[in-house]
Amino acid sequence: MQAKxxxxxxxxxxxxxxxxxxxxxxxxxxxxxxAVILAEQFVELAAxxxxxxxxxxxxxxxxxxxxxxxxxLWLIMAFMFIFYLLFDSSGSALVQVGGLKITIGGVTYxxxxxxxxxxxxxxxAILTFTTAPVELNLGLERVLKPIRLxxxxxxxxxxxxxxxxxxxxxxFEEAEKVMKAQASRGADYADLSFTQKGKLVMTLMVPVxxxxxxxxxxxxxxxxxxxxxxxxxxTSLRQLVWKLTxxxxxxxxxxxxxxxxxx
Numbered sequence: 001m002q003a004k005x006x007x008x009x010x011x012x013x014x015x016x017x018x019x020x021x022x023x024x025x026x027x028x029x030x031x032x033x034x035a036v037i038l039a040e041q042f043v044e045l046a047a048x049x050x051x052x053x054x055x056x057x058x059x060x061x062x063x064x065x066x067x068x069x070x071x072x073l074w075l076i077m078a079f080m081f082i083f084y085l086l087f088d089s090s091g092s093a094l095v096q097v098g099g100l101k102i103t104i105g106g107v108t109y110x111x112x113x114x115x116x117x118x119x120x121x122x123x124x125a126i127l128t129f130t131t132a133p134v135e136l137n138l139g140l141e142r143v144l145k146p147i148r149l150x151x152x153x154x155x156x157x158x159x160x161x162x163x164x165x166x167x168x169x170x171x172f173e174e175a176e177k178v179m180k181a182q183a184s185r186g187a188d189y190a191d192l193s194f195t196q197k198g199k200l201v202m203t204l205m206v207p208v209x210x211x212x213x214x215x216x217x218x219x220x221x222x223x224x225x226x227x228x229x230x231x232x233x234x235t236s237l238r239q240l241v242w243k244l245t246x247x248x249x250x251x252x253x254x255x256x257x258x259x260x261x262x263x
Contacts, residue, residue, distance in 0.1 A: 009169050011129045015060040016245065018130045022139025024246035028253040029127055035253075035260045036119050044260055045115055051256060052122050059130050069125040070118060072172060077114045084110030128165055137162040138240060163219070167212070174211040178204050 012018075017025075032048070039045050056066055090105030131139070140158035147154060 010132050011061050013060045017059045021246040022131050022135045023142050024249050026139050026143050031253040031257050032123050035257045036116050055126050070121045080113050081110040175208050178207045
């Protein structure tokens with residue numbers, strides 16, 4: 001199961017990316033997000049893809065795991081592509097059947113939208129695969145410190161984001177348990193049509209949501225049992241130390257964003 005449900009999990013490995021300060025990785029992810037959104041040319045997206053592939057290879061984590069991490073989002077990517085295909089009428093027509101027209105612009109923009117989403121999922125996977133949950137929470141809390149100026153709570157937001165990321169594999173695990181329970185009662189997913197599979201997904205929603213709320217309640221009870229109090233003064237066993245490699249890593253992402261802006 002773990003091989004299938006990898007998005008949101010930490011994968012222990014000995015790489016320079018694992019040793020980076022989580023603050024550097026979080027800020028770099030935001031910079032990369034901006035670069036992906038601003039990239040409009042094929043060359044720009046290709047360069048960003050090459051950058052992501054280099055990061056994946058440097059993490060010393062199997063590329064297959066990154067591939068499987070994006071699998072739960074394939075349906076969303078397909079929907080995005082079909083949406084552009086059907087509703088973007090820019091460019092010359094490739095196929096026209098009655099009132100339905102598929103254009104070069106629809107295919108191009110649909111492919112670019114899917115490409116951008118794949119890049120964002122990949123970088124999110126790199127962040128969660130190479131950063132331990134405790135370090136990720138601590139990094140989020142440090143990065144979000146400026147929101148105190150507007151009355152926000154860095155601790156609250158870092159805890160919310162950290163728990164949300166960790167609940168991604170939990171939800172998939174609960175969905176797989178329900179599917180196995182249904183299969184043990186005679187449900188055969190292999191022979192179902194696409195429409196029938198879509199209806200089956202709806203039947204999974206209620207038990208998965210109920211299970212997720214139950215796991216959330218168990219988490220709350222565990223945190224209370226350990227004396228967790230929101231916004232109370234806290235110390236951390238792990239101390240973040242910004243190193244030269246973190247500065248160089250950040251400079252690399254800033255340079256990448258500047259190149260995208262100037263292209």
